[in-house]
Amino acid sequence: MADTQVAIVGSGLAGLNAARLLHRSGVGFLLLEARDRPGGRILTVDEAGRLADDGFDLGPSWFWPEMQSAIGELVAELALPAFAQHAEGDAIFERASREAPHRFSGFQQEPQSMRLVGGSAALVRALIKDLPADRLHFRARVTRMRLMERCVELAVDHAEGRHGIVRAEHVIVTLPPRLLEATVRFEPAQEPQTLRRWRETPTWMAPHAKVFAIYDRPFWRHAGFSGTAQSLVGPMAEIHDATTASGRAALFGFVGISPQQRASLDEAAIVTACVEQFARIFGQDAANPHATLYKDWASDPSTATPLDWISAGHPHGGTENWISGPWQTRLILAGSETSVVYAGYLAGAIHASRLAAARLTSRWSAHPNAP
Numbered sequence: 001m002a003d004t005q006v007a008i009v010g011s012g013l014a015g016l017n018a019a020r021l022l023h024r025s026g027v028g029f030l031l032l033e034a035r036d037r038p039g040g041r042i043l044t045v046d047e048a049g050r051l052a053d054d055g056f057d058l059g060p061s062w063f064w065p066e067m068q069s070a071i072g073e074l075v076a077e078l079a080l081p082a083f084a085q086h087a088e089g090d091a092i093f094e095r096a097s098r099e100a101p102h103r104f105s106g107f108q109q110e111p112q113s114m115r116l117v118g119g120s121a122a123l124v125r126a127l128i129k130d131l132p133a134d135r136l137h138f139r140a141r142v143t144r145m146r147l148m149e150r151c152v153e154l155a156v157d158h159a160e161g162r163h164g165i166v167r168a169e170h171v172i173v174t175l176p177p178r179l180l181e182a183t184v185r186f187e188p189a190q191e192p193q194t195l196r197r198w199r200e201t202p203t204w205m206a207p208h209a210k211v212f213a214i215y216d217r218p219f220w221r222h223a224g225f226s227g228t229a230q231s232l233v234g235p236m237a238e239i240h241d242a243t244t245a246s247g248r249a250a251l252f253g254f255v256g257i258s259p260q261q262r263a264s265l266d267e268a269a270i271v272t273a274c275v276e277q278f279a280r281i282f283g284q285d286a287a288n289p290h291a292t293l294y295k296d297w298a299s300d301p302s303t304a305t306p307l308d309w310i311s312a313g314h315p316h317g318g319t320e321n322w323i324s325g326p327w328q329t330r331l332i333l334a335g336s337e338t339s340v341v342y343a344g345y346l347a348g349a350i351h352a353s354r355l356a357a358a359r360l361t362s363r364w365s366a367h368p369n370a371p
Contacts, residue, residue, distance in 0.1 A: 004030045004135075006360060007154055007168035009142050012040025014174035014335050014349035016127040017074070021357035023131060030166060031131075032156060034141035034302050038128055040174075041205050041303060042346075044119030047214045047248075047291035054246050056212050057120045058295035059205060060346055061242070062113040068347035070354070075116070078126040085113035086241040089226035092281050094233040101281050106226050117245040120346070140164075145171065145331070146187040152330050172356045174335040174349070176203035176315075177322065182305040191325045198322075199307060201337050202315050204344035206308035209255040209262060209296040211274040212242055213289035218249040220282045227251055229281050235273045239281070251278055251286070259298035259309040267294055317343025332356045 006022055008015050011033035022029045037051065041059040046052035062085060065072025075082060087109050093102045116122040128136070137158075144155035154166045173180055177198035181190075190198075218241070220227050227241025236253030243249045253274060255262065262270065271292050279287035298304045315337040322333040334356035339348030 003167045004028050005168065006030075006170050006172060007032060007152070007166055008172045008174065009154075010040060010174035010335065011035075011038040011136070011138070012174055012335070012349065013042060013123060013127075013346055014353040015040070015172070016124060016131070017350055018172050018174065018334060018353040018357045019131055019135075020127050021354065022361065025357070025361040027361055029135055030168070031136050032140045032142055032154070032166065033136070033138045036139050038136070038138070039121055039124040041297070042120045042124055043295070044121035045293065047293070049293060051121070052119070053121075053125070054118050054244060054248070055121075056214070056242055056244070056250055056252070056293060057115075058210055058293065059297075060120055061115055063116075063346050064111045065114060066111045068342050068345065070342070070350040071347040074123075074350055078123070080122050080126060081117040081245075082114045083117060083245045085109065085115055086221070086243060087113075087226050087228065089221060089224050091226055092229035092239075094229065094231035094281065097233050101229070106228075115245070119244070123346075142184055144185045144187065147326060147330060170330055170332065170360055172332045172334050172353075172360075174353065176206070176303070176335055176337050177201045177333060178203050178305055178307055179303065180333075182307075186327070188326060190327065194322070194324045202313040202344075203304060203308055204315060204336055205297045206304035207259055207298055209257075209270075209294065209298065210252055211236065211255060211271055212250050212252040212293040213275055213278050213286065214291040214293070215249045215251075215286075215289050218243050219285040220251070223283065225282060231256070231277070231281075234277070235270065236277055239278070251282070253277070259296075259304075262296055262298065267296075270294065315344040317341065317348065332359065
């Protein structure tokens, strides 16, 4: 006898949305998350790096409701307030170290990039609010899945070295395919072409690192800058205004140094070099932030694998089946990377989780006694 109808592996946006939709339809679930928190790559923190209801997004921060209807609909359904990414003012381009930064007139964003009030974790808080706490298991890492006659048996490593078994009629996995292939053993093994596709699918955010500098006021706006900059000099390749809806001023940038190079450097040295770049571009007011934040997703074992250090790019999703062979009837991949539309974006996670939940709820509606 199975312990639950559906085991959901991963509590990022896709996992939480799948849980919400299944729960709403009366389908039993257990959610298993290796981290000690929900959200996955959605991570909103305060200036000290602590989880916060009003903070800075170390992971994804933007969405585009005009272009990506799935996330626009979910944000509206959850009644989450949003605001436009600040883009008023001039932009900067750094072409070479021997040249001064070039200043250009700003431009209207099309489509408009939007952010959630309180950070992207507002989605996480809203989705988890109505889920039964006893069905959410954190610090629960799935290490093996065994296909049985009427269910899937999942081996789970819990906190404090405990081990357990969960039996589910179906499994929804929202992990990136590359991470799934690297961390979970399957019995029987997945077919070679399936594993190859999983390995070859880039993981969104995995190769990247972000640096934030937090200030008392957004001085760049008063100087006529938007906070947007592109650089061929580095160490950051792309910079944006990260000021919150509540007015907490910040700039952030994507570090343009490869994961291999970052691993050989001291974190403090990287942050110092990034602050120096902020000052080089926006003036001496940027030289003394009262706090900095750094997140290297390539060093996060719940996000990246060694393949992400050498094989980057953006996931393409597609309509091909992500599962083949005997696992097709029991296992569904529903993370952002596997979405048929907007793969690698928040909208992709929503779309993929909707399809997965609909597939299972329709199955039980049509065959309520089916295993």
